[in-house]
Amino acid sequence: MSYQALARKWRPKNFTEVVGQGHVVKALANALDQERIHHAYLFTGTRGVGKTTLARIFAKCLNCEQGMTSSPCGTCGSCEEIDAGRFIDLIEVDAASRTKVEDTRELLDNVQYSPTRGNFKVYLIDEVHMLSGHSFNALLKTLEEPPPHVKFLLATTDSQKLPITVLSRCLQFNLKRLSNDAITTQLKKLLQAEEISFEKNALHALARSADGSMRDSLSLLDQAIAYSDGNVTDIAIHEMLGTVPREFLHKLMQALANSDSAAIMQATQELAQLSADFNGLFVDIIEVLHQVALSQAVPSMLETLEFDAALVKELTGSFSPEDVQLYYQIALIGKRDLYLSTTPQSALEMTLLRMLTFRPTESTKIKIDVAPSPGNTLKKTDTTQKTEKKIKESSESNKAGKPNKNASLKDLSENNEEWPKLVEKLGLQAVSYSLASNCSIESITDETITLHLAYKHEGIATKGAQQRLEKALQEYFGNELKLIIEISSNQLETPAKKKDRAREKIQSQAEKTAESDEAVKALKSQFGAEIIEGSVKPL
Ligand SMILES: [Zn+2]
Structure with missing residues (x-):
């Protein structure tokens, strides 16, 4: 048997074989089963995601000799001829090579005649955005009132270039780029069927290079099979693609x-x-x-x-x-x-x-x-x-400055003012530090410290931050303290709030000083100057 490229050999022949375009397949199948067929469909999407494949399957569904169906038999004359690309009533045009208005007129000349073999005459125009302005006008006339036996299937990678008048006369389906997982699964299935050995990571690398296009992935796979002499390994693929193993x-x-x-x-x-x-x-x-x-x-x-x-x-x-x-x-x-x-x-x-x-x-x-x-x-x-x-240095300095354990725990329970000082001594970082700063002491026993956290800061009480704070407290007081954090809507005094207030105080002092400055006063009275709000910064 002569060699056939994988992309052609494995081109889906019915809707169930189409990968990753479930939303389009469902809509088309329902339309067929309910016999509500629009006269023009537009398939958009990037290269190699199945636009013309879907259009051909749709043409087969319309023209299967068993009658219109969403699951064509695949064995009748019409189905076989469409698969082989020689069905007389499926007229495929590549608009990229036939952009002129004469070409379009010639194409549409035969529209009024009934189909020769099938139920419908299907015009499949690929890369339709390449048509010239006059060609679109010629097409538009037919799109407005096509004979009942004619269906238009348009495909494009760039629907933005289509005139709005054409767009509004078509049912538009946007085909998705395929996910790496979908491509990998398909490649795997195909290699198993072809009995070619492979490594999983190699397929993943191929899928990523294909960038959402199934056809690209199959072309790359063809190349990879040839390159690796029938054993698709990770190393071989990376050599071929120039990527890093x-x-x-x-x-x-x-x-x-x-x-x-x-x-x-x-x-x-x-x-x-x-x-x-x-x-x-x-x-x-x-x-x-x-x-x-x-x-x-x-x-x-x-x-x-x-x-x-x-x-x-x-x-x-x-x-x-x-x-x-x-x-x-x-x-x-x-x-x-x-x-x-x-x-x-x-x-x-x-x-x-x-x-x-x-x-x-x-x-x-x-x-x-x-x-x-x-x-x-x-x-x-x-x-x-x-x-x-x-x-080492920091932990040594910590040890040196460690106060008498039980006494300080007692101080803490009596005096909420001690908490902000303690927070600074615990050597906390990042989230655990801001967690501690936004807490206030609720109660203290010999075994537990219960802290209050305002509801709005709930997000910083992550498990990790709580564990680190608990560990720091245990190390500081030298016993197996348990930390409990209670979330409440009460607004209590916290180290963070105290700092904010101190900052505000310094700021308002700075603003007052600026207001009372002689030079500023002079500028204000003589030139009508004003101090821009928020521009005064404390020194
Ligand atoms: Zn059939």
Whole structure:
């Protein structure tokens, strides 16, 4: 048998085989089953999503010898001829090559004659936006009052270029770009049917390169099968596409998790030798971090991951949510500024080093003090050594300044004024700090501290922040205190409010001073000057 391109061989022959366009298929099938057929349909959407395929299936539904149906038999003469592209009553035109008005007139000359074989004469005009203005006018006349046996199926990648008069006479269906998952699933099904071996990650890479187009993905797959000699592996695909193999992404992310700058440098050098696509790698890093963040927020997400599941699972455990958010942001900025750097390699190196440099100290502390990675025999880098040193220093200074435990807990229970001072001493950061700042003391016993949090700040009382605050309190008072946070609508005194008030006081003083300044007074009286509200800043 002669070789046939996959895109042609696997072109859907009925509605059930069409992938990812359920909304259009449903509408068309219902119209057919209820025999409510409009005289003109317009299919819009990017290349390779199934516009002409749907139009051909629709033509088959109209002309099947078993009668009009949403599931054509596929075996009668009409069905077979339409599949083979030689059905006399399906007139396919590529508007891109026949833009002139003479072409359109010639095409429409035969409109009034009845169909030769089928029930309907179907005009399928592809890339209809390429027609000239006069051609559209010629077409418009027929579109206004077509004979009952004529159906127009128009397809375009650019519906904005169609005259509004044409648009308003068609039923318009917008075909979606296909999701990577939909493409991957289809490629997998097809390779299994063709009995060609493959790696899952390879299909994922192909789907991403196809950018939402099923036809592109099948053409790439054709190329990949030839390139890899019938064994579609991840490495082969990345060689073919010039993208970065998953293996490198794993290496880089693991090095990041271990704060191992030496390993990062080594991997980026290898990548540079491969002339890898660094922009694509940035996209990969951002995608993986996104998956990790989702998995941390909703652990059940891990079960549904088809790709990079092992890596995402590992990273979900080794990064804190704060790390992931920070890395994601740094990666986004790194990708944005890629073109500004001298070489793509240096851009990647700087981005990854920036991630290590700005890694939140709190989480580093937890990682180093509480859970040192047992298998990590890699040489520690300057960055981590420095961080460790800093942490040591800060924890030592903490110890030195630690007050008598029980006495201070007692002070706290009697005096709400002590809470703001305590908050500053706990060494909290980010969310846990703002949580503590917006709380006030409700009650204290030997085992529990109950704090009040205003309803409007409920969002910052995350589980992580509560745990860190509880841990800080336990460390400070040196016993197994339990932290309870009660949300209420009462407005109570909190450290944050106290600070706000102090700021307001300084501000109003500054404004008063400005008002009473002689020079300002003179400007006001002589030139009618006014102080712009909010422009006075305290020194
Ligand atoms: Zn049929």
